[in-house]
Amino acid sequence: MKRLIEKGLMFGNLYHVSSHALVERYNRALEHLTGRRTQLADFHIDLSGYSPEIGDEFGDDLYLNHNGVNRQFILLTTEQKRCPLLNVKFSTSREILKRFITDNETQLFALTATDAVAGELINSVFDISHPARLFDITSIGIEADTTTGTLRHAERLAGLVDRFKTEEDGWFDDVLIAEMIGLAQKSGDITRNPVRLKQKSYDQPDFWTAHFGGAYLFRSVPHPALIAVGDKQGFDGVPLKHVFDLEDRNQIARFLDLNDLVEPIVKARGIDAVAILRQKMDFIVIDAAADLDLDLTGLTRPDIRRLARANADRLPRAYHGLNALLKWAVEGGRWPRIDSSDPAYFYSLRAADTPQRDLVNMLLANLTPLDIRQLFICHKQLFYDLYRTWPETKRAFVADFLDREYQVDKAGARAALFGHEPDMGGRPPPRPVEEIVRRVGPWGAVRR
Template sequence: MNRLIRLGLMFGNLIPVTSPALVDRYNRALEHLTGKTTTLTDFHIDISGFSPEVGEELDDPLYLNENGCNRQFILLTTAQKTAPLLNASFSTSRHILRQFIETNEAQLFALTARDAVAGELLNSVFSVTNPARLNDIRKIEIEADTTTGLVRDAEKLGQLSDRFLGEEDGWFDDVLIGEMISMAKRTGDVTRNPVRLKQMVFEQENFWTAHFGGTYLFRSTPPTAITETAARLEGAGLGDVIEKRDTNRIARFLADNALVEPIIKARGIDGTAILRQKMDFIVVDAAHQADVDLTGATRRDIRRLARRHADDLPPEYHALRQLVAWAEDGARWPRISSDHPAYFYNLRASDHADADLVNMLLAELAPKDVRQLFICHKALFYRAYAGWSETKKSYVADMLAREYAVDKAGTRAALFGHEPGMEESPAPPPPPRDDMIARVGPWGAVRRERS
């Protein structure tokens, strides 16, 4: 993994903690949350304050995420909002933490100038060893305060102040006045500088969890769980349970709920260029399987290799090539059924609130597209990377550093962005070749039963 770290593709954008003051604040917060401390004098933290170096020192990669549930966090700076979330157990956790920081940024900036802010993402579930407990995760609340309880004391001072102003004999209550003065020494003037964090509640509808081999829960659609082994989740009250290998049922679920669209037809992107890049990644995977040296290979070299060994390439490559020929040259529309290995390579999430979750699922169903796998499902990418040959590792890492890391936002927009329709009048009728799509579905024929 050193190559990925060196190129900024792993542990990238982590926040360095190097000053003695910050290390001391971190230790106070860490002891406050877990009863543990670190002896390290410098380390890096993610958006939640988790440090891979501290995790290694404590021999506990879940020291801020016990049981993979109710993630705890330590904030030393509001700059953590741009950092990744490592060892995520739920796909929504990073979004929740970032939104909390951005909503309370001014208050958190003032608080972290003097102390660390420690807190927890709270739900009613403390362990998910029983899959039925996943159904109980409905909302997440954030509880946060400094290690000295400044937010709590400020709120109490505000209540005392209201009593002082509202009670008829408040001016003569020496005990009340003394308590206010004592507390104000710790909190400052809360009337001019209110120290209050907005209470935030996040509804949990659709999400991915690392539990049970990686499970996708969809509850805003007809309740559905897509998981590694259906038998483990059957009878847990999660709705229809689909195994990841049951591509026909997954395809039907995605199509019936309008969660995906074909790349070749998507508005605002160069669909054929994206498919050609996916073809290159499939060639790289085939070369890896055949022990072909890819050191220093360019995209031109990859396509030359594809032409030379076309007959030996897997069916995914040939199906995507036929789609490109249909789009560019008017060739015959290829019939790609949902059990064809190329089926999910021609899909991306449609424009809806859970696009990131659906693209994550698609990355898992089309793992030879290493770029989408890296962007949408990093944990799975890192596991796959560990088993690759050195030449494939080198090629993929260099490609991602060259074509993705230099412009992450631009690449994401080019691959997954959606543009609104520009027509002010009814759109013209589609060209004749789209009639085939209307008859068989934009993804090809989706089979209703497993073969």
Template sequence: MRRLIERGLMFGNLVEVSSPVLVERYNRALEHLTGRRTELTEFHIDLSGYSPEIGHELGDEIYLNHEGVNRQFILLTTDQKTAPLLNVKFSTSRGVLRKFIEENEAQLFALTARDAVAGELVNSIYGAETPARLFDIRKVKVEADTTGGAVRQAARLREKIQKFRTVEDAWYDDVLIAEMIDIAKATGDVSRNPVTLSEMEFEQGNFWTAHFGGLYVMRDVAHPAVIAAGPRDGLEDLPVERVLDFSERTGIAQFLQENGLAESLIEARGLDASAVLRQKMDFIIVDIAGHMGADLSQTTRADMRALARRYRDRLPEAFHGLSALLRWAESDGPWPTITSEHPAYFYTLRAARHPDADLVNMLLAELCPLDIRQLFICHKEAFYAAYADWPEAKKEYVARFLEREYAVDKAGARDALFGHDAPMEEPQQIKAPDLIERVGPWGSVRR
């Protein structure tokens, strides 16, 4: 992973914590949440305040995410909103935390000037013992306060101020006045500078979870389903009619079409489909060439053609399907027949415009693991797992490509590929698609 770290492609944009004041604030919050402390004097934290260095020190990579269900967080600065979220267990966690920080940015800026803010993403379960338990999660509530309880104390002070203003003869209540003065020493003037955090709840509709080998829980669509990245063993009792795994390509294709969740790259508006298809083909060539020990240090268009000729007998069917589609797009070749069972099928799709676009692109990335760019952008957990098993030549090529072609303009690259980023708020239910949408990007799916 050294190449990725050095190029800022792994653990990039983490927030440095090195001042003794911030380290002590972090320790107070860490002890408040977990009963633990760190001996480190400098480290880095992600969006939730998780530190990979502290995780290594404690021998616990989920020390802020017990059971992987209710994620805790520590905020030292509002700058954390731009940091990545590591060790993701639910696809919705990053959006919820960012939304919470953005909605309360002014208050958090004031609170973190004096203390750390500690909190938790609370849902209705405390563990995911069985897959069915995941369906008990309907809402996620954000609870937070400073380690000194400034928000709670401010609420007490507001109650006492209200009593002072409304209760008859409260002017003569020396005990009440003394209590207000004592609390105000810690909170300041809450009438002029309110110390409060918005109570926020988020619908947990459609989501991905790392539990049980990776599940896409798609329940708030017209035709619900659960899609498993691994085997379906143990998923028989889920409260949905359709449970699929990655081997059931036609079933997944039908699910995407019935709910209007995907569109063809060829038909997508504002997309240079030929360039995207050619790049996907290059990634497949690189995978074959890397495993064959080829030199990938020179990767011009001519080099790619030479590698394709050299390893033409080893190129998979997905490559040939994309090649046929590219010929149709560029030189008016015959329209290729690419059914849902064709290995190239999911490489030809991207998410349609709807609130769950990021989630669908995540699913498509995992279904098309040779498209290293989409895998890195949409599903970093799967990318890092795959990267660890690649040959050195492919690792170097991928790290160099992502640094040169993606990291320099992340927003531009995402816009060029996907055209429409899904909003960070939780998605709303998708209405039943009409007849045209049911036909899907490649016509009716063949059984």
């Protein structure tokens, strides 16, 4: 994994906590939440304030996520909204934390100027002992305050101010006035600078979870279903009629079609379908070449296609299915019949523009693990898990490829998969991205 870390493909874009003041604020919040303190003088944190260095120090990667259910967080700065979220147990956690920071950015900026904000994502369950408990999770609440209780004091002070204004003898109540003065010293002037956080509850109807070997739960679509990554028998007893696993390709394809959740790449508007198909085929060739123990050092795209021609009889069915689709896209003619029983089927799809888009792209990445770029973008944890199992030659090629071609144009690649979404800081993508996508294709420049 060292190669990925060095290239910024793992633990990239974390926030560096290096000043003594910030380390001390973090420790106060950490002690407030967990009763522990770090001895490190500097470290890096993700969106939630989790630090991989502190995880190593404690021997506990879930020190802010006990049981993997109610994730705690420590905010030292609103800049954390630009960071990734590590050790994800629920796919919605990152988006909820980002929205919470964005919805309350002014208030959080003021609060973190002098203290850390500590809090927790609250589910209605505290442990998930059976898959049926997943269905008890319908929304996520957020509890947050500074380590000195600024918000709690401000709320108490607001109530006392109301009493002072409305009670007939409020002006003469020395005890009430003294308590107001004491709280004002802790919370500041709430009449000029009110410190209240907005939007503390977020719906979570559809999500992926790492629990029980992994599962995708779709509840808000017209035809709900649960799709297990492992054996679906482990989900017996859940309150849902349709439960599939990744071996149920026909049923998953039918589910995606009935709910209008996907579209064929070759029929999607505004993208270079030929470039996408060729790149997917290249990734399949690389995987086959690695299995054959061929040297992948310095391979160019022409080299990869020469490998494909020389080893055509050894390539998997998915390659030949995509090749038929490519010929149709380039030359026209008869539409190739590729149904869900064909290994190329899910490689030929992308998520439609629906509220479940990101979750569907994550599921497609799970179904098409040879497409290493989509896997890296849509399902990083699975990418890292599979990366550890690959031959060294494939690990080196993939790391170099992502560093060379994804890192330089993240916006262009994401535009093809997700549409025009804001960046990690909440800003809309720059207009030149559309021109880049039209010119070189959403998966990067392809030399023809």
